Amino acid sequence: MAPESLGQIFLAAVLANNFVLAMFLGLCPFLGVSARLETAFPMGIATTFVMLVASLCAFGLNLLLTAFQLEFLRLISYIVVIASAVQLVEMFLKKTSPALFRALGIYLPLITTNCAVLGVALFQTAREYSFAQAMVFSFGGGAGFTLALVLMASVRERLQLSSVPGVAQGTALSLMLAGLLSMAFMGFAGLGGG
Amino acid sequence: MNDLSQAKTFDEFMEGIWRQNPVFVMVLGMCPVLAVSVSAVNALSMGLATMFVLVCSCGLVSLLRKLVPKEVRIATYIVIIATFVTVVDYVIQAVSLEIYDALGAFIQLIVVNCIILGRAEAHASKHPPIAAMVNALGMSIGFVIGLFALGAVREVLGAGTLFGVSLFGPNFQPWVVMVLPPGGFIVLGAWLLLFSALKRRQEARLAAPGGGHGA
Numbered sequence: 001m002a003p004e005s006l007g008q009i010f011l012a013a014v015l016a017n018n019f020v021l022a023m024f025l026g027l028c029p030f031l032g033v034s035a036r037l038e039t040a041f042p043m044g045i046a047t048t049f050v051m052l053v054a055s056l057c058a059f060g061l062n063l064l065l066t067a068f069q070l071e072f073l074r075l076i077s078y079i080v081v082i083a084s085a086v087q088l089v090e091m092f093l094k095k096t097s098p099a100l101f102r103a104l105g106i107y108l109p110l111i112t113t114n115c116a117v118l119g120v121a122l123f124q125t126a127r128e129y130s131f132a133q134a135m136v137f138s139f140g141g142g143a144g145f146t147l148a149l150v151l152m153a154s155v156r157e158r159l160q161l162s163s164v165p166g167v168a169q170g171t172a173l174s175l176m177l178a179g180l181l182s183m184a185f186m187g188f189a190g191l192g193g194g
Numbered sequence: 195m196n197d198l199s200q201a202k203t204f205d206e207f208m209e210g211i212w213r214q215n216p217v218f219v220m221v222l223g224m225c226p227v228l229a230v231s232v233s234a235v236n237a238l239s240m241g242l243a244t245m246f247v248l249v250c251s252c253g254l255v256s257l258l259r260k261l262v263p264k265e266v267r268i269a270t271y272i273v274i275i276a277t278f279v280t281v282v283d284y285v286i287q288a289v290s291l292e293i294y295d296a297l298g299a300f301i302q303l304i305v306v307n308c309i310i311l312g313r314a315e316a317h318a319s320k321h322p323p324i325a326a327m328v329n330a331l332g333m334s335i336g337f338v339i340g341l342f343a344l345g346a347v348r349e350v351l352g353a354g355t356l357f358g359v360s361l362f363g364p365n366f367q368p369w370v371v372m373v374l375p376p377g378g379f380i381v382l383g384a385w386l387l388l389f390s391a392l393k394r395r396q397e398a399r400l401a402a403p404g405g406g407h408g409a
Contacts, residue, residue, distance in 0.1 A: 021375060022375050023229065023375075024224075024225050024226075024228045024229035024375065024378065025225055025229075025303075026225070027224040027225050027228065028222070028224060028225070028308055031221070031224070072280055072284070075276050075279060075280050075283070075302055075305060076273060076276040076277065076280065079272050079273075079276050079305055079306075080269070080272075080273065083268075083269055083272060109268075110308070112268075112272070112306075113306040113307075113308055113311055114306065115225040115226075115303045115306045117306075118302075118303060118305065118306050119299060119303060122299045122302055122303070123299060126299060166394070167387060167390050167391045167394055168387060168390075170390075171221050171383075171386055172383050172384075172386035172387045172390060173383075174383075175379050175380070175382050175383030175386065176379070176380060176383040176387075178379040178383075179376045179377075179378075179379030179380035179383060180376070182375045182376040182379055183371070183376040186374065186375070186376065
């Protein structure tokens with residue numbers, strides 16, 4: 001059992017080991033959906049929800065697979081569970097908020113291939129977290145993902161009003177920005193016991 | 195095989211390496227690219243692992259393309275990819291524990307690499323096996339080149355070595371930030387900046403009167 005306390009795990013997942021800026025997980029939606037604030041925030045929330053569901057299912061699945069000594073099926077079963085969870089969120093959003101559903105577009109089904117979601121499931125297994133630790137870890141990871149997405153979107157909204165050299169526009173500029181944000185987040189290193 | 199179809203196969207092969215390079219042009223599969231490119235060796239082994247998964251799963255997807263119902267195709271592709279990733283995971287663990295520890299969870303995360311699912315959906319599901327595998331091979335070589343370009347620059351600047359061989363002698367002050375997370379973003383941004391600047395210059399030259407050859 002990992003010796004870390006719940007608070008430590010949460011702080012580390014949100015700030016010091018932020019999923020996007022320190023561990024490079026979930027970069028596709030981070031670069032793709034962060035152009036506007038009003039889509040970035042719901043995207044973060046949806047991803048957090050999928051992460052929680054995935055982490056819950058992965059915990060149960062892992063117990064089952066270990067009991068039957070079928071660890072080599074871990075990856076396949078995790079990804080199937082995540083795909084189903086995403087389908088659930090998709091149907092829910094389509095029913096309750098069609099406008100948001102359209103705004104997120106292709107990036108909604110792509111949560112399935114968001115490394116952050118699978119990453120949560122894999123890391124909690126690798127670190128042998130208990131049930132409570134796993135839940136806090138996945139919630140912290142989701143919160144950290146949302147935070148990074150919202151920060152990036154706010155900066156990019158400002159950038160639209162300033163004049164940028166033509167060569168640097170687009171992905172190159174976003175990556176440079178992400179680099180600076182990531183450097184800022186390095187300041188949190190060591191917080192929450194690393 | 196006549197000349198025309200050979201030329202077409204070659205074109206499919208080159209598409210991934212240059213015109214549609216997955217790292218520099220399509221900016222896909224960023225997570226493993228940035229996370230493991232701290233050294234040239236890591237970048238190469240990650241690239242080769244991805245290459246194996248991409249080529250095998252594209253071949254299998256293409257063989258099954260007429261059998262899989264349209265509604266469940268994505269799920270089928272993901273299960274196929276996950277199977278090959280599990281194979282690679284155990285192979286790397288058996289061959290070199292050192293590399294396995296260095297790459298960590300990112301070997302298993304090959305499953306969610308958008309390049310692989312993208313190729314399976316956009317190309318392999320519509321083409322016969324040979325063409326699909328040739329295209330996948332080109333794509334993965336392009337991916338390896340991208341990873342290597344990033345890994346080599348980061349290792350040279352951040353540690354002063356290439357493949358573990360010291361380049362600048364003992365007085366070199368390593369630029370540590372380059373092997374830390376921000377370095378990954380900044381080096382990739384710089385590569386993209388370089389490409390976009392080159393492209394712009396080429397366009398300007400073609401547009402200038404008298405310049406260009408009508409191409």
